[in-house]
Amino acid sequence: MNVHFIAIGGAAMHNLALALHNKGYQVTGSDDTIFEPSKSRLEAKGLLPEAFGWFPEKISENLDAIVLGMHAKEDNPELLKAQELGLKIYSYPEFLYEQSKHKTRVVIGGSHGKTTITSMILHVMHYHDRDVDYMVGAQLEGFDVMVKLTEENDFIVLEGDEYLSSPIDRRPKFHLYKPNIALLSGIAWDHINVFPTYENYVEQFSIFIDSIVNGGSINYNVEDAEVKRVVEASENTIRKIPYQTPDYTVENGETLLETPEGPLPIEVFGKHNLNNLAGAKWICQHMGIDEDDFYEAIATFKGASKRLEKIAEGSNSVAYKDFAHSPSKVEATANAVKEQYQNRKLVACLELHTYSSLNAEFLKEYKGALNAADVAVVFYSPHAVEIKKLDAVSHEQIANAFQRDDLVIYTNPDDFKDFLFSQNFDNKALLLMSSGNYGGLDFEAVKGLIG
CATH class of the missing domain: 3.90.190.20 (Mur ligase, C-terminal domain)
Structure with a gap:
């Protein structure tokens, strides 16, 4: 496939471009400016545009798909040319869904904790040599890229962001993934520039829950009153499984997680991170990791980049x-x-x-x-x-x-x-x-x- 990225330099966009390049696709892209580390990472794979700016002549009928980033504007010259030619234009989340529609999609949603929970799940899978596809919003220790796509992996783990999909698609990203397995960690008003009222913001999470495929499941943080209300009010035919913060103690600056085998020293700390851990444990169990194996792996998790x-x-x-x-x-x-x-x-x-x-x-x-x-x-x-x-x-x-x-x-x-x-x-x-x-x-x- 020949895929062209309009606004290839973004954190999410350049990682998707790298993932497709690694999968053997022909990848090109444009942007008006590209900062580090995106610039060096694209350059290393030969994907850095020769010149910054927008070049409609790059857009031709030879392209199988256009991926449009949020940084581009509606009047972007390359976008206008693609529309004129009738090319298939995807937002970032739409393209991810297209790549994963035959997989089991695991989507982690919530105003907070998404990146940490997704990172915990991927850490556990990596620790036990379970290969999965993924998209996560932070650089993880032991992982070269933030997006991985293959033909063969059964599972894909997606961080479900509630921000908009593209300049011409104003739907929240996590509405487009259609999860088989979902998690909702918390609801606290954010993105006031897009969702001007609290009610409007909360409604996006109701739509997310209703987008879970029939017979799917959602794990939800029952300690968050809004999450509890929204999940339990949904009439979608899915399994609803609550989770809550596990018991733990703090001794001399070390957090000990209570487990059936006794107290387990862990690297992450704070009630919110222990709550995230409980959600991650459930998701890993859905993906075939038993409780003992989860604890063994999570003890070595140091946290996602820039998160505490x-x-x-x-x-x-x-x-x-x-x-x-x-x-x-x-x-x-x-x-x-x-x-x-x-x-x-x-x-x-x-x-x-x-x-x-x-x-x-x-x-x-x-x-x-x-x-x-x-x-x-x-x-x-x-x-x-x-x-x-x-x-x-x-x-x-x-x-x-x-x-x-x-x-x-x-x-x-x-x-x-x-x-x-x-x-x-x-x-x-x-x-x-x-x-x-x-x-x-x-x-x-x-x-x-x-x-």
Whole structure:
């Protein structure tokens, strides 16, 4: 097959391009800019476009399929040419479904925990030499690519994102996969730019549940009231199997999971991650891994990239960075680090970086999110607010939103950096939460703060 990618440089798109190249397809692509690591990874396989930009002349009737990325616009010259020629145009999730319609599709959905649960499942499968196809949103230890597609594997494990499919397909990605086996980890309002009301956002998960094939199954986090309500209200003819956080203890900075064979030391920690683990265990059992084998494998799971990732550790200090940005994720992550290091002061820093988090209306959702921190710091860039064409956000609005009188707020990257590098981290835990980089913070230099 000849497949052309419009906007090949995206994190998801370039991984799909690599997967198809590895499968023996002829792959071409275009983009107006490509950043690392996508650029080097595409170049290594000979897939990097010779020049950046959009070139309608690349689009011909010789192409079997076009994959259209979210970065492209509706008036993209290559897209217009493909439409004019009547070529088959797929969104990213549509193409994944096309590649997996004869497989058993396992789809992990939820506002939070998707990447971690998918990563846990893949880690367990890899540990036991069970080959499966997959698409996951983070780079995993022991895996070369984030998308794998084969002809022969029976299972495909898909991270089910609720964001839009493409510029010309406004359906959430996870509506297109038609799972045989599904999981729903949690529902907490996100993507306010696409789903302006909470009700509209929740409705997407109802549609997801109803998209599960007849006779399929869903495992759902029964501790999340909204998840419980939505799953149990569905009239789809599927098996509904609840899961909840397993028993565990924390001793001297180590989490011990209670198992039938006794306490098991594990690398991940925090109530939310133990809850994720319970969901992953169910899915692995559906895929033929028994309980003992799951525990043996999960004990060696260190976490997904950028998800509560330990970046430095000293004799009595530690630093983590985490992708957390939505209110529920921020609260769960801060609580997890505080619980793991109960005898240390927690310095928690959050960058408000996404469209939702910088929206004045949405800010109130952060109430109490940093309560677990002994020192709570919020950084945001007024320039980022301007770029996103949002109303200006004031210090006062942020302070009111988090409901903490002692909240430290920075808008200048240098001021934030000066604060951070003036701290003594003896007997402290540092937590840096962001989907950005605090205006250019050098994380390697941060590691030097932890002695």
